[in-house]
Amino acid sequence: LLVHNNNSCSSKINTWNNSLILKPQLKLEERMSKAEKYRVLIQQINALVEGESDRIANTSNIIASLMQSFEFFWLGCYFVQGDELVLGPFQGPVACTRIKKGKGVCGAVWSNNEALLVPNVHDFPGHIACSAESNSELVVPLLDNDDTVIGVLDADSREYDHFDEIDKTNFIIIAKIIAEKYVG
Numbered sequence: 159l160l161v162h163n164n165n166s167c168s169s170k171i172n173t174w175n176n177s178l179i180l181k182p183q184l185k186l187e188e189r190m191s192k193a194e195k196y197r198v199l200i201q202q203i204n205a206l207v208e209g210e211s212d213r214i215a216n217t218s219n220i221i222a223s224l225m226q227s228f229e230f231f232w233l234g235c236y237f238v239q240g241d242e243l244v245l246g247p248f249q250g251p252v253a254c255t256r257i258k259k260g261k262g263v264c265g266a267v268w269s270n271n272e273a274l275l276v277p278n279v280h281d282f283p284g285h286i287a288c289s290a291e292s293n294s295e296l297v298v299p300l301l302d303n304d305d306t307v308i309g310v311l312d313a314d315s316r317e318y319d320h321f322d323e324i325d326k327t328n329f330i331i332i333a334k335i336i337a338e339k340y341v342g
């Protein structure tokens with residue numbers, strides 16, 4: 159399955175392009191329900207990371223593929239280092255680098271080991287506003303094999319109430335893939 163293209167980029171990007179990025183396929187994608195888009199995306203993410211062990215490469219490609227499909231305002235990971243979450247691979251505007259346990263939405267997800275759907279971030283006590291443009295947020299924990307939080311997957315939207323249970327369910331599945339590849 160590994161494709162070597164002309165400029166020696168060793169990847170599965172060509173397979174990826176054929177299904178999600180090329181314009182004729184985008185029309186097909188536009189007709190899909192959100193749940194169906196996630197189903198296809200998760201299949202492709204699994205194929206994309208199969209056989210690759212580098213945690214930064216895998217996390218970066220997963221974030222990029224999710225962003226290409228859903229065009230959130232901001233999407234990325236934070237990973238636990240000591241008593242802080244530290245910014246990892248992301249797409250979108252510059253973000254806060256370090257978040258203390260219990261602080262903001264991300265810190266609350268770490269403390270409680272529970273995903274949080276926040277329809278209006280301005281109503282969330284202690285919300286950390288990395289950008290004034292973000293109005294709703296979905297954060298899910300990244301768990302190791304013992305269900306210990308090793309990080310979080312965080313998505314922000316400019317729209318209020320942008321995320322729903324379909325996003326949450328599928329983010330949890332994607333977080334599992336990220337964490338499994340991260341832990342190794």
Ligand code: SME
Nearest residue numbers: 253262263264285286288
């Ligand atoms: N809003 C988050 C901080 C991270 S940014 O959204 C990228 C929070 O309250 O934890």
